[in-house]
Amino acid sequence: MAHKPVIALLGGGQLGRMFLENALRYDINVHVLDPDPHCPCAQLATRFVPGDFDDTDTVLRFAQDADVIGIEIEHVSVEALDDLKAQGKTVIPDPSVLRTIKDKGLQKQFYRDHRIPTADFALIHDKSQIAEHPALLPAFLKARSGGYDGKAVMPINTASDTAMAFDGPCVLERRAEIQLELAVLVVRSAKGAVVTYDPVEMVFDPRLNLVDHLRAPARITNTIAVAAKALALRVAEAFAMPGLYAVELFLTKSGELLVNETAPRAHNSGHHTIEACTSSQFDQLLRAYMGWPLGDPALRGHAAMINLVGEGGTGPAELKGLDDVLHVPGTFLHLYGKHETRSGRKMGHITAVASSHAELDQAIAVTKVHCKVVPRTGSTINQH
Amino acid sequence: MAHKPVIALLGGGQLGRMFLENALRYDINVHVLDPDPHCPCAQLATRFVPGDFDDTDTVLRFAQDADVIGIEIEHVSVEALDDLKAQGKTVIPDPSVLRTIKDKGLQKQFYRDHRIPTADFALIHDKSQIAEHPALLPAFLKARSGGYDGKAVMPINTASDTAMAFDGPCVLERRAEIQLELAVLVVRSAKGAVVTYDPVEMVFDPRLNLVDHLRAPARITNTIAVAAKALALRVAEAFAMPGLYAVELFLTKSGELLVNETAPRAHNSGHHTIEACTSSQFDQLLRAYMGWPLGDPALRGHAAMINLVGEGGTGPAELKGLDDVLHVPGTFLHLYGKHETRSGRKMGHITAVASSHAELDQAIAVTKVHCKVVPRTGSTINQH
Numbered sequence: 001m002a003h004k005p006v007i008a009l010l011g012g013g014q015l016g017r018m019f020l021e022n023a024l025r026y027d028i029n030v031h032v033l034d035p036d037p038h039c040p041c042a043q044l045a046t047r048f049v050p051g052d053f054d055d056t057d058t059v060l061r062f063a064q065d066a067d068v069i070g071i072e073i074e075h076v077s078v079e080a081l082d083d084l085k086a087q088g089k090t091v092i093p094d095p096s097v098l099r100t101i102k103d104k105g106l107q108k109q110f111y112r113d114h115r116i117p118t119a120d121f122a123l124i125h126d127k128s129q130i131a132e133h134p135a136l137l138p139a140f141l142k143a144r145s146g147g148y149d150g151k152a153v154m155p156i157n158t159a160s161d162t163a164m165a166f167d168g169p170c171v172l173e174r175r176a177e178i179q180l181e182l183a184v185l186v187v188r189s190a191k192g193a194v195v196t197y198d199p200v201e202m203v204f205d206p207r208l209n210l211v212d213h214l215r216a217p218a219r220i221t222n223t224i225a226v227a228a229k230a231l232a233l234r235v236a237e238a239f240a241m242p243g244l245y246a247v248e249l250f251l252t253k254s255g256e257l258l259v260n261e262t263a264p265r266a267h268n269s270g271h272h273t274i275e276a277c278t279s280s281q282f283d284q285l286l287r288a289y290m291g292w293p294l295g296d297p298a299l300r301g302h303a304a305m306i307n308l309v310g311e312g313g314t315g316p317a318e319l320k321g322l323d324d325v326l327h328v329p330g331t332f333l334h335l336y337g338k339h340e341t342r343s344g345r346k347m348g349h350i351t352a353v354a355s356s357h358a359e360l361d362q363a364i365a366v367t368k369v370h371c372k373v374v375p376r377t378g379s380t381i382n383q384h
Numbered sequence: 385m386a387h388k389p390v391i392a393l394l395g396g397g398q399l400g401r402m403f404l405e406n407a408l409r410y411d412i413n414v415h416v417l418d419p420d421p422h423c424p425c426a427q428l429a430t431r432f433v434p435g436d437f438d439d440t441d442t443v444l445r446f447a448q449d450a451d452v453i454g455i456e457i458e459h460v461s462v463e464a465l466d467d468l469k470a471q472g473k474t475v476i477p478d479p480s481v482l483r484t485i486k487d488k489g490l491q492k493q494f495y496r497d498h499r500i501p502t503a504d505f506a507l508i509h510d511k512s513q514i515a516e517h518p519a520l521l522p523a524f525l526k527a528r529s530g531g532y533d534g535k536a537v538m539p540i541n542t543a544s545d546t547a548m549a550f551d552g553p554c555v556l557e558r559r560a561e562i563q564l565e566l567a568v569l570v571v572r573s574a575k576g577a578v579v580t581y582d583p584v585e586m587v588f589d590p591r592l593n594l595v596d597h598l599r600a601p602a603r604i605t606n607t608i609a610v611a612a613k614a615l616a617l618r619v620a621e622a623f624a625m626p627g628l629y630a631v632e633l634f635l636t637k638s639g640e641l642l643v644n645e646t647a648p649r650a651h652n653s654g655h656h657t658i659e660a661c662t663s664s665q666f667d668q669l670l671r672a673y674m675g676w677p678l679g680d681p682a683l684r685g686h687a688a689m690i691n692l693v694g695e696g697g698t699g700p701a702e703l704k705g706l707d708d709v710l711h712v713p714g715t716f717l718h719l720y721g722k723h724e725t726r727s728g729r730k731m732g733h734i735t736a737v738a739s740s741h742a743e744l745d746q747a748i749a750v751t752k753v754h755c756k757v758v759p760r761t762g763s764t765i766n767q768h
Contacts (some may be wrong), residue, residue, distance in 0.1 A: 021408050024401070024428065027719035027732075044408065044428070278659070278714055278737055293710040296737075300684050326677045330662055335411035348411075353662055353680075 004029055007289055008066035010053040011073035012041030014336035014346065015266045018274065019072065020044045022282040028290070033062045040337040056080045068092065068289045071265055074102050090190070092289055093264035094241035101264050104171050105144040111259055114238040116231070118259045119250070121173040127165040129172075130156060136174045144169040177253040181260070182218050183246055183269035184232035187284040190242045190291045195284070197277065197297045199228040200269050202248070205309075208344050213306040213364055216272050216299055219357065224251065231257050239264070244285050246270060268307070268346075275332055275351045276303035301353055304360040306367045308348040310341035315375025317341035319348070324370035328363045330354050347373040388413055391673055392450035394437040395457035396425030398720035398730065399650045402658065403456065404428045406666040412674070417446045424721040440464045452476065452673045455649055458486050474574070476673055477648035478625035485648050488555050489528040495643055498622040500615070502643045503634070505557040511549040513556075514540060520558045528553045561637040565644070566602050567630055567653035568616035571668040574626045574675045579668070581661065581681045583612040584653050586632070589693075592728050597690040597748055600656050600683055603741065608635065615641050623648070628669050630654060652691070652730075659716055659735045660687035685737055688744040690751045692732040694725035699759025701725035703732070708754035712747045714738050731757040 005028065009016050012034030020041060023030050032045035033053050042048045051058040053073070059080035063069050068090040069081065081095040093101075100106045111118040122133045123144075130141070137159065143152035143166065156165060156172065181204065185197040201218035202211050218225065232247035239245065239262075246267030248260040270281035279287075279295020287294050310317070316339060325331050335348040350371060352363030389412065393400050396418030404425060407414050416429035417437050426432045435442040437457070443464035447453050452474040453465065465479040477485075484490045495502040506517045507528075514525070521543065527536035527550065540549060540556065565588065569581040585602035586595050602609065616631035623629065623646075630651030632644040654665035663671075663679020671678050694701070700723060709715050719732040734755060736747030 017408070021405055024405050024721075025716070025718045027721045043430070046427070275662070279716070283716070287710070292707060295710075295716075296713045323676060326671070326679075329680045332409070332663075332667070332679075334409045337408075337411045 005067040005290065006031060006046075006065060007068045007070060007286075008033070008063040009041070009045075010059060010062075010069070010071045010076040012036070012039035012045070012048070013072055014040050014334075014338075014348075015072040016041040017044060017336060018271070018334070019070075019266060019282045019285060022274075022280060023286055026286065028286065031062070031066060033059065038339055043337075053077065056083075060084070063089070070285070070289055071098070074098065074263070074265070078102065090289065090291075092241075092243040092285075094239075094243070097239045097241050097243070097264050100239075101262060103144050104142050104261070105169060107261060108171050108173070110238070111235075114234070116234055116238060116259050117257060119174050119176045121171050124170050124172050127162055127167050127170070130162045130165065131159055133172055134159065136172050138175045140173050140175055141165050142171045142173060144171060176250045176258055178250050179253045179255075180218065180220065180251040182220070182228055182249040182251055182257075183214070183267070184228050184249065185267065185270045185273070185281055185297075186232050186236035186245045186247060187281075187288060187294055187297070188236050188239075188242050188245070189288055189294050193294055194233060194236060195294045195297045196229045196233055197270070197273065197281075198299045199225050199232075199249075200272070202269060208309060210309060210344070210346070211268050211307055213304055214269055214272065215357065215360060216276060216303045220251065224255075224257070227257055231259065235259060235262055242288050244270075244281060244288065268305075271334070271349055272303040272305040272351050272353075273297075274334075276300055276353050301355050302357055302360055303354070304352045304364050306350045306352070306364055306371075307346055308335075308350065308371060308373050310343055310345040310347050310373050312343065312372075312374040314340060314342045317347055317373050318376040320372045320374060321370030325350055325363075325367050328352065328366050330359075331363055331367075341373050341375055389451040389674065390415060390430075390449060391452045391454060391670075392417070392447040393425070393429075394443060394453070394455045394460040396420070396423035396429070396432065397456060398424050398718075398722075398732075399456040400425040401428060401720060402655070402718070403650060403666045403669060406658075406664060407670055410670065412670065415446070415450060417443065422723055427721075437461065440467075444468070447473070454669070454673055455482070458482065458647070458649070462486065474673065474675075476625075476627040476669075478623075478627070481623045481625050481627070481648050484623075485646060487528050488526050488645070489553065491645060492555050492557070494622070495619075498618070500618055500622065500643050501641060503557050503560045505555050508554050508556050511546055511551050511554070514546045514549065515543055517556055518543065520556050522559045524557050524559055525549050526555045526557060528555060560634045560642055562634050563637045563639075564602065564604065564635040566604070566612055566633040566635055566641075567598070567651070568612050568633065569651065569654045569657070569665055569681075570616050570620035570629045570631060571665075571672060571678055571681070572620050572623075572626050572629070573672055573678050577678055578617060578620060579678045579681045580613045580617050581654070581657065581665075582683045583609050583616075583633075584656070586653060592693060594693060594728070594730070595652050595691055597688055597752075598653055598656065599741065599744060600660060600687045604635065608639075608641070611641055615643065619643060619646055626672050628654075628665060628672065652689075655718070655733055656687040656689040656735050656737075657681075658718075660684055660737050685739050686741055686744055687738070688736045688748050690734045690736070690748055690755075691730055692719075692734065692755060692757050694727050694729040694731050694757050696727065696756075696758040698724060698726045701731055701757050702760040704756045704758060705754030709734055709747075709751050712736065712750050714743075715747055715751075725757050725759055
């Protein structure tokens with residue numbers, strides 16, 4: 001290429017690794033910044049830099065020669081992104097989008113301002129204000145910033161729960177009566193072209209509050225699928241900037257669709273797109289970064305994605321039961337290259353592609369029964 | 385893994401690179417040996433060793449700690465593979481298979497011995513023996529070893545062409561009246577399980593004698609497709625060893641199927657399987673190496689693969705016209721990471737997936753008109 005473009009990626013976890021796998025095909029230079037020198041991207045990036053992606057100076061130094069700056073985690077220095085954008089670089093997501101999304105309060109207010117349906121809420125300065133909103137109970141209390149993967153979220157069922165609540169600026173959000181949780185990926189190009197993936201159904205593990213598995217397409221009527229895609233598209237269009245938007249939705253028991261939250265990046269709910277869609281979420285993100293035409297999001301058949309979450313404590317990771325899983329036709333392994341497993345840590349996933357939900361049931365069942373990531377036998381185990 | 389297995393790959397070109405892209409997902413250690421420190425695999429292998437894969441001692445040293453030894457080119461030391469197999473390592477292809485295939489004379493004799501239909505031929509010691517086989521003319525003269533990508537092959541139309549013929553041990557092969565060239569990939573697991581891909585149609589560039597593009601499925605009747613798959617399976621079963629077999633076939637004008645030649649490795653004719661098949665040729669090869677169950681070879685829709693071959697001389701590579709190609713839905717780029725382009729060098733390929741051959745026609749036409757790999761403007765150009 002006349003000048004071979006450089007993408008600077010903030011964060012070197014599994015999302016970055018899957019992005020790299022695809023970017024390799026296009027022979028693109030991808031530089032990665034992550035504090036962990038053993039992170040999943042460390043060995044694969046064209047250039048790996050150990051460092052803190054939430055430190056403005058570190059990010060500015062890291063990205064000074066890049067053409068495009070992307071993220072694989074929200075907890076990065078938005079100030080650095082502002083500066084890099086001002087230098088004329090392509091920054092995806094736009095710093096304004098990230099600033100809105102990182103603060104759960106601003107994010108909720110954004111939906112309200114854009115008349116995007118979301119569970120009713122109030123922004124409160126500290127927990128003493130919970131008592132001012134009895135009509136929102138039962139509710140969830142969510143820290144406006146710093147929450148991740150279910151942490152910094154707690155249920156407030158009655159006013160008496162306030163005593164145990166954490167303090168500081170929060171969103172108090174009425175608890176939706178959830179029938180299903182859905183996610184819809186939308187991709188927006190620099191030129192404003194948009195593609196939308198079919199809704200996926202997210203099935204949570206109630207113990208870990210992580211996605212246990214997902215299915216595509218979601219088991220919903222066509223009417224709801226069309227409405228979910230339209231709603232996710234409204235979210236992306238409201239943000240009005242290029243990038244990937246993973247829009248999580250609640251389908252309530254009364255059949256209403258509410259936006260839960262949006263991630264402005266590749267997302268766990270899109271991992272099945274690697275095998276099951278013509279163009280994967282990682283391929284689309286690359287196209288968005290590079291200003292290329294977007295890919296075809298069509299889902300081929302049925303797909304499930306089952307997270308492989310560490311069990312049995314901490315230690316060097318060992319995968320068990322793979323052979324049993326791969327005996328089920330259409331199954332694939334993704335291991336993220338994390339050396340140490342911990343109970344609850346996302347270590348990889350299994351994708352199954354099939355021609356029906358019944359076939360997926362089998363793949364999901366076999367995976368959940370046989371496939372485990374545990375500390376290697378004989379290693380020191382710190383049981384959690 | 386209790387012991388994380390190591391695959392040692394002889395050759396670090398594009399086939400190795402695409403193998404690595406997939407192996408990354410499974411977090412497998414892949415070591416690569418290649419004489420070129422800038423080869424497509426050099427930056428991606430878990431460990432890269434510069435060295436000659438045709439040198440027995442070099443290969444033995446390189447692979448001493450490996451569990452599995454594979455190849456991405458035939459021109460490797462078979463003696464080293466014999467030794468590594470004797471040490472109890474998994475060697476795919478088996479040295480006996482590679483020895484037969486590397487010598488075009490032994491390969492042809494193998495088909496004859498196994499009653500596998502192939503163009504009639506004679507093995508000759510030197511060109512003076514051409515005159516003894518007038519019934520084989522018009523024919524192709526093929527050097528028994530050392531030939532690659534059309535080199536060391538020449539047409540012998542009449543006895544008078546003998547004067548210009550190269551000398552040494554050759555196959556003199558009657559020229560088939562070819563209607564179509566097909567290729568069928570067969571994968572055989574260590575446990576003897578076998579899967580067969582749908583036949584692809586190879587369209588050659590007559591100037592370069594390289595595959596210009598291929599289409600899957602081939603535009604043949606179902607009867608011929610079934611017969612082609614059965615014939616390719618017979619070839620793999622005759623070799624009776626685990627691995628990938630890319631079986632090239634002639635469909636003659638009289639409707640006969642003849643085996644042209646077999647490659648015991650990943651093959652250009654299987655690149656479309658990355659996007660268009662549930663499990664790609666590279667995924668299958670990994671499964672064969674690891675002793676895992678084989679993947680699903682089902683072809684989804686229609687696919688074309690168009691080679692991007694260097695044009696306009698030698699120099700740092702520049703890709704032109706990608707944006708035009710990516711505007712066609714279902715198109716994907718693969719660039720092999722070769723820094724220098726040369727006229728006729730395989731630099732990458734475009735895969736198109738579509739729902740009909742008519743749609744593929746469009747993608748092929750757009751690619752061939754717009755997409756070129758040329759020396760970068762302003763660089764020194766050595767016109768060939």
